[in-house]
Amino acid sequence: MHRFWPEELVALRDTTRRFAEAEVLPRAAAIDAEDVFDRDLYRKMASLGLFGVALREAAGGAGLGAIGACIAMEELARCSGAIGNAFAIPVEAALFLDQHGNERQQQLIPGILAGEIIPATAVTEPEHGSDVAGLRTTARRDAEGWVLEGSKAWVTLGGVVDALMVFARTGTEGGHRAISCLLLDGKAPGILRGKNEELLGMHGLADCSITLDGVRAPADAVVGPENGAFKMAMANFNFSRLLMSAMALGMARAAFEDAVSYARQRKQFGGPIIGHQAVQFMLADMSTEIDASRLLIHHACRLYDAGLPIAKEAAQAKLFTTDMATRNVSNALQIHGGNGYSRAYRVERLYRDVRLAQIYEGTNQIQRMIIARQVEKEMG
Numbered sequence: 101m102h103r104f105w106p107e108e109l110v111a112l113r114d115t116t117r118r119f120a121e122a123e124v125l126p127r128a129a130a131i132d133a134e135d136v137f138d139r140d141l142y143r144k145m146a147s148l149g150l151f152g153v154a155l156r157e158a159a160g161g162a163g164l165g166a167i168g169a170c171i172a173m174e175e176l177a178r179c180s181g182a183i184g185n186a187f188a189i190p191v192e193a194a195l196f197l198d199q200h201g202n203e204r205q206q207q208l209i210p211g212i213l214a215g216e217i218i219p220a221t222a223v224t225e226p227e228h229g230s231d232v233a234g235l236r237t238t239a240r241r242d243a244e245g246w247v248l249e250g251s252k253a254w255v256t257l258g259g260v261v262d263a264l265m266v267f268a269r270t271g272t273e274g275g276h277r278a279i280s281c282l283l284l285d286g287k288a289p290g291i292l293r294g295k296n297e298e299l300l301g302m303h304g305l306a307d308c309s310i311t312l313d314g315v316r317a318p319a320d321a322v323v324g325p326e327n328g329a330f331k332m333a334m335a336n337f338n339f340s341r342l343l344m345s346a347m348a349l350g351m352a353r354a355a356f357e358d359a360v361s362y363a364r365q366r367k368q369f370g371g372p373i374i375g376h377q378a379v380q381f382m383l384a385d386m387s388t389e390i391d392a393s394r395l396l397i398h399h400a401c402r403l404y405d406a407g408l409p410i411a412k413e414a415a416q417a418k419l420f421t422t423d424m425a426t427r428n429v430s431n432a433l434q435i436h437g438g439n440g441y442s443r444a445y446r447v448e449r450l451y452r453d454v455r456l457a458q459i460y461e462g463t464n465q466i467q468r469m470i471i472a473r474q475v476e477k478e479m480g
């Protein structure tokens with residue numbers, strides 16, 4: 101497939117792969133075991149220029165679009181799902197601020213690209229996950245600026261955040277119309293972080309709840325139009341869903357590679373298990389579905405990079421790829437037999453890490469609802 105890629109995308113893939121194999125892979129098991137954010141590795145990704153991969157050149161990026169970001173993501177997540185996940189956060193934040201931020205907010209972009217300013221986004225609340233329009237956190241205007249009150253849940257990199265984008269209700273209207281995004285100093289008084297969540301997988305991302313207790317923000321803290329953040333969030337989800345798809349794809353590829361090499365060396369009934377048709381068929385399905393997923397992701401990326409709407413295509417890529425990856429990582433574990441159930445083999449970590457992809461950036465039930473809605477529109 102890559103034979104048809106332009107030279108700069110092949111170069112990006114090769115550079116990211118070399119970096120991931122040399123720097124990420126040797127750290128992946130320890131990040132999982134220690135569950136501590138690896139700031140050094142985060143900065144190394146930044147110094148390779150990876151956080152600006154999708155950003156336009158005039159804004160300090162590499163201008164390689166969504167397709168560049170997904171190619172880099174696949175290589176990083178192949179070596180560590182958690183590091184792939186960490187990569188997504190600054191890539192999305194830089195794009196979001198470039199597209200919607202005011203002059204003061206855009207001054208943060210160079211620091212984000214350099215890995216010096218760690219961003220995080222807080223949309224989800226303990227009582228409102230899929231139903232984003234129902235969120236309850238409030239930002240109230242007074243003479244000096246904004247005052248925020250509320251509770252946010254599951255903030256990836258929340259424990260180490262420097263620049264926090266909070267989605268809050270800024271008007272009296274209910275539903276999606278009165279929601280704004282406010283950019284806060286992550287260390288501002290009144291930002292109270294919960295302890296890091298104890299998660300099944302994706303360790304080392306300092307994921308935590310955040311309580312906003314009378315947090316003050318300047319008058320120009322709103323990113324984009326006041327009361328217009330719901331629409332911006334939905335548009336942003338299209339991009340982030342492509343990244344999540346590529347993250348799941350990278351993990352599926354890692355599991356496939358491990359399964360092939362295990363099946364070649366593991367002998368039962370007098371020969372390597374790769375000689376059994378049941379194993380061959382699992383590998384054949386994995387290989388086919390991995391390639392199909394990449395085509396689906398890259399197709400949606402090309403539409404996005406051409407400025408075309410991708411609500412259906414992004415949801416399809418996310419649904420298909422993350423279901424595919426969850427199933428195939430499980431099959432790869434099956435090929436490892438009892439060893440697959442042991443921490444001694446990487447597939448055990450992949451099995452835990454990959455499960456998140458069906459849940460976040462919109463669950464796969466929500467992706468089906470989006471696809472159904474778009475299909476209905478298309479059918480008139």
Ligand SMILES: Cc1cc2nc3c(=O)[nH]c(=O)nc-3n(C[C@H](O)[C@H](O)[C@H](O)COP(=O)(O)OP(=O)(O)OC[C@H]3O[C@@H](n4cnc5c(N)ncnc54)[C@H](O)[C@@H]3O)c2cc1C
Binds near residue numbers: 224228
């Ligand atoms: C590790 C981790 C990291 C995260 N990082 C972030 C982050 O950085 N920032 C952030 O804002 N959020 C983050 N999230 C939150 C994540 O986006 C939400 O968990 C996700 O959107 C689902 O919301 P929920 O957990 O409240 O589930 P719910 O919305 O309560 O859903 C529960 C179940 O009901 C189903 N369901 C809900 N509504 C419908 C419906 N209308 N039709 C059919 N089925 C439905 C869902 O599909 C799901 O199966 C993170 C979550 C996790 C676990």
